[in-house]
Amino acid sequence: MMIERLQQVFPNEVLSTYTTAVGEAVAVLRKDKLHDVLAYLNQNSDCLCEALLDLCGVDYLSQLKPGEARFEVVYQLYSYQHNHRLRLRVKIPAEDMTLPSATDLWVGANWFEREAFDMFGFQFAGHPHLKRILMFEGFEGHPLRKDYPIEKRQKIPFPQEIP
Amino acid sequence: MALKDIFAGAVVTTKLKEVVAWGRKNSLWPMPYATACCGIEFMGTVSSYFDISRFGAELVRFSPRQCDLLIVLGTINYKQAPILKKFYDQMCEPKWVISAGACASSGGFYNNYSVVQGIDEIIPVDVYVPGCPPAPEAILHAVLKIQEKIDSEARNTVELLPAV
Ligand code: SF4
Numbered sequence: 001m002m003i004e005r006l007q008q009v010f011p012n013e014v015l016s017t018y019t020t021a022v023g024e025a026v027a028v029l030r031k032d033k034l035h036d037v038l039a040y041l042n043q044n045s046d047c048l049c050e051a052l053l054d055l056c057g058v059d060y061l062s063q064l065k066p067g068e069a070r071f072e073v074v075y076q077l078y079s080y081q082h083n084h085r086l087r088l089r090v091k092i093p094a095e096d097m098t099l100p101s102a103t104d105l106w107v108g109a110n111w112f113e114r115e116a117f118d119m120f121g122f123q124f125a126g127h128p129h130l131k132r133i134l135m136f137e138g139f140e141g142h143p144l145r146k147d148y149p150i151e152k153r154q155k156i157p158f159p160q161e162i163p
Numbered sequence: 164m165a166l167k168d169i170f171a172g173a174v175v176t177t178k179l180k181e182v183v184a185w186g187r188k189n190s191l192w193p194m195p196y197a198t199a200c201c202g203i204e205f206m207g208t209v210s211s212y213f214d215i216s217r218f219g220a221e222l223v224r225f226s227p228r229q230c231d232l233l234i235v236l237g238t239i240n241y242k243q244a245p246i247l248k249k250f251y252d253q254m255c256e257p258k259w260v261i262s263a264g265a266c267a268s269s270g271g272f273y274n275n276y277s278v279v280q281g282i283d284e285i286i287p288v289d290v291y292v293p294g295c296p297p298a299p300e301a302i303l304h305a306v307l308k309i310q311e312k313i314d315s316e317a318r319n320t321v322e323l324l325p326a327v
Pocket of ligand 1: 200201264266271296
């Protein structure tokens with residue numbers, strides 16, 4: 001199983017593992033050596049996760065316990081070769097939102113990471129073009145953060161301001 | 164002796180601007196700016212069953228430069244706003260705007276970070292149509308309201324056209 005191997009190779013990185021009710025393997029990680037973990041899962045012949053199916057952010061503001069990281073970045077990995085899947089939940093503290101970009105391992109991570117940056121403000125170090133993708137340039141704040149005010153209105157962009 | 168007695172019903176006297184308004188109101192050229200579900204109602208309105216051509220507004224042009232009636236149907240978000248403004252600016256005077264549906268008029272139930280809370284924050288609106296979506300009859304009613312407005316503008320403004 002991929003998840004046991006991950007625990008053996010990166011014992012300090014894997015905080016916990018579990019399997020969901022429908023049998024999906026999940027590993028909770030700290031972010032320090034995230035790029036090494038992702039590269040291992042991508043390249044090791046027993047893991048060989050060629051596909052990054054999705055990448056998204058989560059804000060746990062309302063369930064925050066003391067000492068826990070507020071944000072999470074979730075990676076959904078899949079291997080065509082072995083037909084196995086793995087979900088990684090990477091803890092991101094609000095004080096330091098930087099994490100390594102996965103664009104060198106999966107080209108498809110590019111737009112996922114831009115979306116996560118747009119909505120939550122994660123700083124993906126090494127991303128070739130980390131700009132907003134859904135909201136317009138000049139949008140203030142990150143709308144999927146739970147402390148973004150619902151009734152906040154942005155300045156409406158006008159044609160001459162479009163680059 | 165009054166003019167109407169001299170010509171004995173063969174001639175109608177009126178004002179030029181009222182004749183022009185009469186022509187304009189019966190040949191509106193609508194430009195649908197349909198971004199969401201309300202646009203489907205407009206399709207119903209222009210096709211044979213409800214038949215907007217009974218009111219002379221059937222020739223839908225998809226270039227704002229050829230139209231004088233902008234009908235905004237659907238949700239307008241912040242990224243759409245500059246495009247809508249540009250469309251409006253490209254239309255020649257005189258021009259009228261119908262805001263059809265809850266979304267275009269007020270943002271509807273999209274009280275969130277991405278939707279403009281009513282297109283009147285961007286462009287002037289003449290007639291608002293309630294409904295989610297408004298029934299085709301309601302859009303036809305809005306066209307009639309625009310016609311009334313064109314009429315009354317001609318009657319009540321001091322000078323619409325330069326004197327000939
Ligand atoms: S008003 Fe209702 S029907 Fe019209 S665009 Fe909005 S959600 Fe769709």
